[in-house]
Amino acid sequence: MSDLETFRRETRAWLESNCPPEMRRASQGESDTCWGGRKWKFQSDAQRIWLERMAEKGWTVPDWPREYGGGGLSHDEVKILRQEMRALGCRSPLDSFGIWMLGPALLKYGSDAQKREHLPKIARGEIRWCQGYSEPGSGSDLASLQTRAVDHGDHYVVNGSKIWTSYADKADWIFCLVRTDPDAPKHEGISFLLFDMESQGVSTKPITLISGASPFCQTFFDDVLVPKANLVGELNKGWTIAKYLLTHERDMIGGMGQTSESRSLGQTAAESVGLENGILADTVLRGQIAAYEIDAWAFRLMMERAGDMAKAGQAHPAISSLLKYYGTELNKRRMELVMSAGGTDALEWEGARTRDGSQVRAWLRSKANSIEGGTSEVQLNIVAKRILGLPDA
Amino acid sequence: MSLVLTSEQTMLRDSTRSLLVKSAPISHLRRLRDERDPVGFSRPLWKEFAALGLPGILVPQQYGGMGLGHVEAGIVMEELGHTLAPSPFLSTAVLAATAIARGENEAQKQEYLERIVAGDLIATVAIDETGKHRPEKIALSAARSENGFVLNGAKTMVLDGHVADLLIVAARTAGTPGEIRGITLFLVNGGSGGPRAERTVMVDSHNAARLTFDNLKVPGSAVLGTVDGGWTLLDGVLNAGRAATAAEMAGASEEAFARTVAYLKERRQFGRLIGEFQALQHRAAHLYCELEVTRAAILKAQQALDESFDKAGPIVAMAKARAGKSATLAVQEGVQMHGGIGMTDEFDIGLFMKRVRVMQELFGDSNFHADRLARLGHY
Ligand SMILES: Cc1cc2nc3c(=O)[nH]c(=O)nc-3n(C[C@H](O)[C@H](O)[C@H](O)COP(=O)(O)OP(=O)(O)OC[C@H]3O[C@@H](n4cnc5c(N)ncnc54)[C@H](O)[C@@H]3O)c2cc1C
Numbered sequence: 001m002s003d004l005e006t007f008r009r010e011t012r013a014w015l016e017s018n019c020p021p022e023m024r025r026a027s028q029g030e031s032d033t034c035w036g037g038r039k040w041k042f043q044s045d046a047q048r049i050w051l052e053r054m055a056e057k058g059w060t061v062p063d064w065p066r067e068y069g070g071g072g073l074s075h076d077e078v079k080i081l082r083q084e085m086r087a088l089g090c091r092s093p094l095d096s097f098g099i100w101m102l103g104p105a106l107l108k109y110g111s112d113a114q115k116r117e118h119l120p121k122i123a124r125g126e127i128r129w130c131q132g133y134s135e136p137g138s139g140s141d142l143a144s145l146q147t148r149a150v151d152h153g154d155h156y157v158v159n160g161s162k163i164w165t166s167y168a169d170k171a172d173w174i175f176c177l178v179r180t181d182p183d184a185p186k187h188e189g190i191s192f193l194l195f196d197m198e199s200q201g202v203s204t205k206p207i208t209l210i211s212g213a214s215p216f217c218q219t220f221f222d223d224v225l226v227p228k229a230n231l232v233g234e235l236n237k238g239w240t241i242a243k244y245l246l247t248h249e250r251d252m253i254g255g256m257g258q259t260s261e262s263r264s265l266g267q268t269a270a271e272s273v274g275l276e277n278g279i280l281a282d283t284v285l286r287g288q289i290a291a292y293e294i295d296a297w298a299f300r301l302m303m304e305r306a307g308d309m310a311k312a313g314q315a316h317p318a319i320s321s322l323l324k325y326y327g328t329e330l331n332k333r334r335m336e337l338v339m340s341a342g343g344t345d346a347l348e349w350e351g352a353r354t355r356d357g358s359q360v361r362a363w364l365r366s367k368a369n370s371i372e373g374g375t376s377e378v379q380l381n382i383v384a385k386r387i388l389g390l391p392d393a
Numbered sequence: 394m395s396l397v398l399t400s401e402q403t404m405l406r407d408s409t410r411s412l413l414v415k416s417a418p419i420s421h422l423r424r425l426r427d428e429r430d431p432v433g434f435s436r437p438l439w440k441e442f443a444a445l446g447l448p449g450i451l452v453p454q455q456y457g458g459m460g461l462g463h464v465e466a467g468i469v470m471e472e473l474g475h476t477l478a479p480s481p482f483l484s485t486a487v488l489a490a491t492a493i494a495r496g497e498n499e500a501q502k503q504e505y506l507e508r509i510v511a512g513d514l515i516a517t518v519a520i521d522e523t524g525k526h527r528p529e530k531i532a533l534s535a536a537r538s539e540n541g542f543v544l545n546g547a548k549t550m551v552l553d554g555h556v557a558d559l560l561i562v563a564a565r566t567a568g569t570p571g572e573i574r575g576i577t578l579f580l581v582n583g584g585s586g587g588p589r590a591e592r593t594v595m596v597d598s599h600n601a602a603r604l605t606f607d608n609l610k611v612p613g614s615a616v617l618g619t620v621d622g623g624w625t626l627l628d629g630v631l632n633a634g635r636a637a638t639a640a641e642m643a644g645a646s647e648e649a650f651a652r653t654v655a656y657l658k659e660r661r662q663f664g665r666l667i668g669e670f671q672a673l674q675h676r677a678a679h680l681y682c683e684l685e686v687t688r689a690a691i692l693k694a695q696q697a698l699d700e701s702f703d704k705a706g707p708i709v710a711m712a713k714a715r716a717g718k719s720a721t722l723a724v725q726e727g728v729q730m731h732g733g734i735g736m737t738d739e740f741d742i743g744l745f746m747k748r749v750r751v752m753q754e755l756f757g758d759s760n761f762h763a764d765r766l767a768r769l770g771h772y
Contacts, residue, residue, distance in 0.1 A: 266772035280772045290763035291714075293770070298690035298715045305396035305689040312397045322682045383681055384674035388654050393669040 008080050015088050018053045022046035024089040028355075029362055030215060033095050036125025038172045054093035055124045061099055064107065068115055069123030075311045079304075097166070098122030098129040100252040102175050105245040109192075109233045118173075118194070130197070131249075132162040132176030132219060133242070140378050142177075143186045143239060147221065149178035149193060156180075156193065156231075158201075158224040164372070168204040168217035171197055175245075181236050192238035194230040201225075211364040212349075212357075247317065249373045250324035251306075256369065257331025258300050265289050265334060269341035289337055292330075299330055318386040325379035328369035335366040394696050396689055398468075405465055408445060409472040416441055417478035419741050425479060426598040432556055433592075433600035434479040443512025448486045451633075452494060456506035462699035463633060467640035467691065474644025477748050479599045481515050483637055484552040489516030491633040492561050492578065495626060495702075496617045501580065505559065515583075516559035518630060519548035519604055526757040528563070528631060529573050529624075533606060535564035541613045542566070542579065544588075544606040550755070554602030555592035557583040561630075562606075566621050573624040578617040581609070597748040629702055632709045635756045636698055639691045639709075639716035642752045646684060646716075646723035649745040653677070653727045660732075673730060680726050683719040690715045707769055714762035717753040724749045 023046050027033045034040075034047050042048040054060050057071060062078045064070020073081065085092075103122050106115055121127040138145040147160025158178055168174070173196055181189030195202075201224040204217040233241050266280070266289050273282050280286035306323060309315040339346050342359060349357040370376040384390045398406070416438055425433060442448055450466050452458020459465070466487050473482060486509065493505050493516075508514035520528055533546025544564055554560065560581045568575025581587055589605040618626040654677060657668030667673060694712035697705035724746035728735040735742050753759065 264770055264772075266767060266770040270772040275772070279767065286767055286772060287760070287763065289772070290767040290770075291759075294711050294714050294763060294766065295686070297708075297711050298686045301396065301689040301693045302686040305692070308395045308397050312395070314397060322685060325678075326682050326686060377675070380675040380678040381671070383678035384671075388674075388677055388681060390654070390657060390668040390674050390677065391666050393665070393671070 004076055004080060007077055008084065011081055011084050012088070014057075015084055015090055018050075019088065019090045020046035020050055023050040023091050023093070025091070026089070027091045028358060029365075030213070033091075034093060034125065035096055035128055035167070035170070036094050037096075037128025037170065038126070039170060040125070040128065051093045051125055058123065060094045060125065061103060061119075061123045064103065064119065064123065068107075068119035069121075070119075075307065079307070094125045096122065096125070096128055097131055097171075097175075098127065101131060101245050101249045102129050104248045105175075105192075105241055106232065108244060109241045111232075113229070114194070114232060127172045128167070128170060130165050130168045130171035130174050130219075132165055132168075132174045134162060134164045136161065136163050136218075140375055142242070142374075143190065145177055145179060145190065147176070147178050148182070149180050149191060149226065151180075152225075154228055156226045156228065158193070158195070158221045158226055160221050162219040162221075164207070164216050165204070165219040166216045166372075168197070168219045169206055173197060174202075174219070175232075177238055177242055180238075184236065187239045189236055190238040190242065191235055192232040192241045193226055194232060195224065195226045199224050199226070209365065209368070211361040213361065213365070246374060247320035250320040250379070253369060253373045254320070254323035254325070254327030255303055257327060257334060257366070258296060258303070265293060265337055265341070268338065272341050272343065272345065285337070285340055289341075292333055292337055296330055296334065299326055302326070316387055318382050321374075321379040321382040321386075324373060325370075325376050325383070329376060331369050332366050335363040339363050394700070396692050396696075398464075402464060402468060405461075406468045406472065409447070409469050410475070412441060412445065413472050413476045413478055417480075418476050419744065422477045422479060422598060422744065433598075434481060434553070438478070439481060439512050439515075442480065442482065443510070446510070447482065448512050449490075449506075449510030450486055451490045452506050452510050456494075456502055457510045458490075458506065463636055463695040464692065464699060466633075466637055467695045470637045470640040471644035471647075474641040474646075474748075475648040477597075477645065477744055481517075481553050481557075483634065483641070484517035484557065485509055485515055487637045488518045488552070488630055488634050489559065489561055492518060492617060492626065492630045493580075495629060496578070498617065500614075501617060505580075514559060515553055515557045516561065517551055517553050517557040518561045518563070518634075519551045519554065520563045520627070520631070521550045522546070522548060524549070526754070526761055528627065529576075530570045531563050531565050531576055532570045533562070533564045535566045535577060535579065535611075537566075538610070541611050541615065544579070544581070544609040544611060546606050548588075548604040548606075550593075551590075551602050551604050553600045554583070554604055555590050555600065559583060560587060560604070561617060562604075563623065563627050568621075575621050576623040576627060577620050578623040578626060579611055579615045580617050581611055581615060595751060597744075597751045599748070599751065625703070628706065631756055632702075632705055633698060635709050635713040635762075636691070636694045636705075638752050638755050639687075639694065639713045642716040642720035642749055643684070643688055643691055645745050645748055645752070646687075646720035649723050649727040649742060649749075650677075650680060650684060652742060653723075653730050656731055667730075676726055677730075680719075680723055683722060687712075687715045687719040707766060710757075710762040710765050713757060714759040714766070717759035717762075720749045721753060721759075 059071045062071035062073045066072040135145050149156040149158045176193045179189050180191040201222040203220045206214040206217050208214045306319050346359050348354040446459050449458030450461050454460040535542040535544050560583050562579045562581050566577040591603045593601050660667045690712040694709045697708045727742045731742050734740050
C-alpha cells in the first residue's frame with residue numbers, strides 16, 4: 001500500500017513538472033489529438049514535448065513491458081497514473097490504433113521479432129496503424145471477408161478492397177484480415193497480415209461522413225506483395241487474433257465518451273438553459289440529464305470493475321461487448337442531451353463562434369459509436385450467446 | 394479499493410447463501426404469508442442468523458459484534474434478495490445498529506448493541522410520515538416537558554414496527570417541516586408502553602407498520618445523538634439503509650433474471666426454444682448489462698460508506714437510483730418473458746416484482762435520488 005502511495009506522490013510530482021499547461025485540458029476531439037506517425041505534423045510544441053516526455057517514461061503505453069517501449073507498470077499503478085492524469089486534466093499524449101488494438105494483439109500473438117520491430121514504434125508514436133477489417137460485403141458478418149492473399153513462395157500477394165478504413169490515408173501501416181483458404185469454413189481460412197501502406201498496389205479513396213469530416217477511406221489492394229514474415233500467428237488462424245483485437249477495440253470505444261468528459265452535463269445545461277428557483281428551467285430535461293449522469297457515473301465504475309475483475313481473473317472474455325454496447329449507447333444519449341440543452345445555438349455548422357460547429361459535428365460523429373467496432377446489435381448477440389448461453393436460432 | 398469481493402467476503406456470501414437456501418427458500422415466505430403469521434418473520438431463523446453473527450455484522454467488536462462494514466452487510470442483503478426471506482436484518486442489523494453505534498452515547502451502546510448481536514432485540518427506525526420519502530419534512534413533534542419530551546404524530550412504513558422492541562423515532566424538536574435543523578432522534582420502547590402500532594400488510598408480504606404517537610412521554614435520556622442536530626446521524630442511517638436496500642434489489646433482480654434466462658432455455662414455442670428469438674435475446678442481453686453496471690455502482694457505494702461514511706451520500710444516491718431502475722426492469726422483463734405463467738401466484742417470478750416495488754420506494758425512489766443529485770450538481 002505504501003509503495004503505491006509513494007508511486008502516486010512521485011507520479012503527481014512528475015506530471016506537475018512535465019505536463020505542459022496546454023496539454024492540461026481535454027482534447028477537443030479527433031482533430032485535436034496527437035496520433036503520431038511518419039506523416040504527423042505536431043499542432044504545437046507542447047504536443048510534441050508532452051509526447052516525447054511521456055514516451056521516454058514508457059507512459060504512452062504504461063502497462064506494456066519496458067523492453068517494448070512500455071512503462072512496465074502494474075494494474076494498480078496504471079490505475080493511479082490515470083487517476084492522477086485525470087486529476088490534473090492531463091490529456092493522453094498519444095492515441096492510436098497501434099496502442100488500442102494492434103499492440104495488445106501483438107503482445108499476445110506476435111513473434112518476438114514482430115514485437116521488437118513494431119511495438120516500440122507504436123509506443124513512441126513513430127508509426128501510425130490502420131485497421132483493415134470491414135469490406136463492402138462484410139460488415140457485421142466480418143468472417144465472410146473476401147480480400148485474398150495468395151502464397152507466392154517467400155511472400156503473399158494481396159488483392160481486394162477494404163472499406164470504412166479509418167485514417168487509411170494518414171496511416172503508415174495496416175493490420176489486415178485476408179482470406180488464405182477459400183475452401184475452408186469461413187472462420188478457418190482467415191489470416192492476420194501486417195504491411196506498409198506505401199507498398200506498391202495500395203491506394204485509398206476518402207469517404208465523407210455526415211459530420212462533414214473525412215476520417216475514413218475505401219482501401220484497395222492490387223497485387224500487393226507482403227513478406228511472409230509479416231504473418232501474425234499461424235496461417236488460417238487469424239480469426240482468433242482478430243477477435244482478441246476486437247475486444248480491445250471495444251473496450252476503447254466503450255470508454256471513449258466517458259474519458260473525454262471534463263464537466264458535468266448539468267452545469268453545461270444550466271448555462272445554456274438557465275435556472276429557475278435554483279433548478280434547471282426545463283424540468284423534463286433536468287430529469288433526463290440527472291438520469292444520464294447517474295448512468296454515466298455507474299458506467300465509469302463498471303469500467304473500473306471490469307479492470308479489477310480482469311486482474312482477479314474473474315472477467316468474462318466477452319465483457320468488452322458489454323462495455324462497448326453500454327458505453328456507446330450512453331455516449332449517444334449524452335450527445336442528444338447536449339444538443340437539447342444547446343437549442344438552436346448548437347445547430348451552427350460553420351463560423352468561428354462555434355469553432356465550425358464542433359458540437360453539432362461531434363453529435364453526428366457520435367452516431368458511429370454504436371456501429372464502428374461491431375454494432376450494438378452484434379454486441380447484444382455476443383452477450384446473449386457467449387455470456388448468457390442463449391441458444392442459436 | 395478493488396471492485397471485486399475478497400475471499401473473506403466470498404465466504405460470508407457462501408455461508409449466508411447456504412443458510413438461506415436451507416432455512417428460508419421462497420417457500421418460507423409463502424408459508425408466512427399464507428398462514429398470516431402474526432410476526433411475519435421466523436424468530437428461530439433470526440436465532441440462526443445470530444449463531445452466524447449476522448445481526449452484529451456492523452456492530453463494533455467491543456460490543457460483541459463482527460465489526461465489519463457495509464460491503465459485508467450488503468452481501469447479506471443481497472442473499473436475502475435472492476430468496477425474498479423476511480427478516481429483521483435491515484431494520485435491526487443495518488438501520489438500528491448503525492444509528493446506535495454511531496450515536497456517540499456509551500450507555501446506549503452498552504444497553505442495546507449486545508442484545509442486537511445476540512438476536513434478542515428487534516429494533517427499527519421510524520422516519521417516513523408520508524407515502525413518498527421526504528425525510529426533511531418530518532413533522533412528528535417532540536415537545537419538552539419536565540425532564541423529557543412528549544411525542545405527537547404518526548409514522549408510516551416502519552419496518553418490523555409491529556413487533557420491534559425498540560423504535561428509533563425521528564421527531565421535530567425545532568424548526569418547521571422542510572428544514573433539516575431541528576430534528577432529533579429518540580429511542581422509544583415498542584410494545585405496550587410504546588406508540589400504537591398497526592401492522593400494515595404490504596404487497597410483498599414483508600413487515601411494516603404505522604405508528605401513532607399520542608402524547609407519548611419519553612425521558613431526556615431517550616435522545617440519541619444531539620437535540621435539534623439529529624439530521625447528520627439520520628442521513629447517515631438512511632444512507633446505510635439505501636445502500637442495503639440497493640443490495641437487496643440487486644439480489645432480487647439477479648435471481649429473477651437467472652430464472653428468466655433459464656426459462657428462455659426451456660420453454661418451446663413455434664417448434665423452438667423461445668431463447669432462440671433474437672427479440673428476447675437482445676432484451677435479456679440489455680438487462681444483463683444494466684444489472685452488471687448497477688452491481689459496480691452498489692459495490693462502490695458500500696465501499697464509500699466504509700471508507701468515508703459522512704461523505705458517501707451522493708454515491709449512495711447514485712447506487713440506489715440505479716438499483717431501483719435496473720431491478721424494476723429485471724422484474725418487468727421477468728414476468729413478460731414468462732408469459733401467462735408469470736402472472737400466476739403459484740409461480741415465484743411475481744414475488745420478485747412485488748418485493749422490488751417496495752424496495753424501490755423505501756428510503757427514496759430513483760426519482761428522489763436523481764433529484765437530489767441534480768441539486769447537489771447545482772442544476
Ligand atoms: C466511423 C466509422 C469508423 C470505422 N472504422 C473502421 C476501421 O477503421 N476499420 C474497419 O475495418 N472497419 C471500420 N468501420 C466499419 C464498422 O466496423 C462496420 O461499419 C460495422 O461492423 C457494421 O458493418 P456494416 O457497416 O456493414 O453494417 P451491416 O452489417 O450491414 O449492418 C446493418 C444493420 O444490420 C444490423 N445487423 C447486422 N447483422 C445483424 C445480426 N446478426 N443481428 C441483428 N442485427 C444485425 C446491424 O446491427 C446494423 O444495424 C468503421 C465504421 C464507422 C461508422
